[in-house]
Amino acid sequence: METTTETAVEREVEIAAKPETVWQFLVDPEKVARWFGSRAWLDPRPGGQYRVDVIAGHIANGEFIELDPPRRLVHTFGWEPEGGQENPVPPGSSTIEIELEPSGDGTLLRFRHYGLPNAESARGHAHGWDHYLQRLVVAGRGDDPGEDRGPEGM
Amino acid sequence: MEAALKALAGPRRRQILTLVRDGELSAGEIAAHFDVTRPAVSQHLTVLKEAGLVDERRNGTRRLYRARPEGLAELKDFLEEFWEERLDALKREAEREEKTRGNDD
Numbered sequence: 367m368e369t370t371t372e373t374a375v376e377r378e379v380e381i382a383a384k385p386e387t388v389w390q391f392l393v394d395p396e397k398v399a400r401w402f403g404s405r406a407w408l409d410p411r412p413g414g415q416y417r418v419d420v421i422a423g424h425i426a427n428g429e430f431i432e433l434d435p436p437r438r439l440v441h442t443f444g445w446e447p448e449g450g451q452e453n454p455v456p457p458g459s460s461t462i463e464i465e466l467e468p469s470g471d472g473t474l475l476r477f478r479h480y481g482l483p484n485a486e487s488a489r490g491h492a493h494g495w496d497h498y499l500q501r502l503v504v505a506g507r508g509d510d511p512g513e514d515r516g517p518e519g520m
Numbered sequence: 521m522e523a524a525l526k527a528l529a530g531p532r533r534r535q536i537l538t539l540v541r542d543g544e545l546s547a548g549e550i551a552a553h554f555d556v557t558r559p560a561v562s563q564h565l566t567v568l569k570e571a572g573l574v575d576e577r578r579n580g581t582r583r584l585y586r587a588r589p590e591g592l593a594e595l596k597d598f599l600e601e602f603w604e605e606r607l608d609a610l611k612r613e614a615e616r617e618e619k620t621r622g623n624d625d
Contacts, residue, residue: 375599375600375603377600377603377604377607379607379608379610379611380611381610381611381614381615382615382618383614383615383617383618384618387614387617387618387621388610388614390617391610391613391614391617397613397617400609400613401606401609401610401612401613402606402609402610473614475607475610475611477603477607479599479603
């Protein structure tokens with residue numbers, strides 16, 4: 367009902383690289399693949415495709431919404447059907463916002479992933495509860511054990 | 521946490537969890553809601569229990585099941601961790617790139 371019913375994952379990271387460099391790691395398919403998955407298909411313009419093979423078979427899918435290089439990026443985020451089974455959370459069902467701010471010689475990156483209702487708010491309605499569970503599963507899918515634990519292992 | 525995600529990936533298990541979110545039910549009562557055998561329901565309950573998503577309580581000869589909200593809070597933590605790892609990877613790669621560029625100049 368209200369936005370406070372949503373849970374967001376928020377993080378800040380200091381990066382010793384210029385915003386222009388970091389920006390490339392958000393929109394260049396080859397560079398996105400280096401930190402987020404094994405392969406990426408990106409069309410970085412509003413309405414353009416955002417698709418990343420995060421871990422074999424787990425494919426993130428969304429759409430670019432806002433691009434203000436090298437300052438601000440917004441795109442939707444969800445997961446594709448797996449093994450012929452329709453995923454309850456369709457591609458594009460949550461939102462990721464990334465802001466880059468110059469900080470000394472580097473960049474302060476602010477990350478926000480929202481669109482995940484929390485348990486408390488969902489408790490009131492069975493529908494919301496199931497919705498919440500499904501979203502969590504889907505958002506959490508990116509992590510399969512043993513693979514892609516970071517670039518060092520690739 | 522992997523166990524919780526796998527447990528929740530099954531639509532039937534999500535339905536069971538929804539059923540026991542507000543109160544305790546026995547395996548038989550749960551089975552009555554679905555077109556499945558009781559052993560199948562017991563199997564699902566075992567998976568949910570091992571994933572920390574439901575609690576089991578004995579009441580005489582009956583076993584009662586109820587959703588465990590902490591299990592879901594842990595999932596939220598897991599998501600935080602997932603993104604933390606990814607963003608650390610982004611940091612490493614961007615910094616490596618910056619250094620390489622510096623050397624090229």
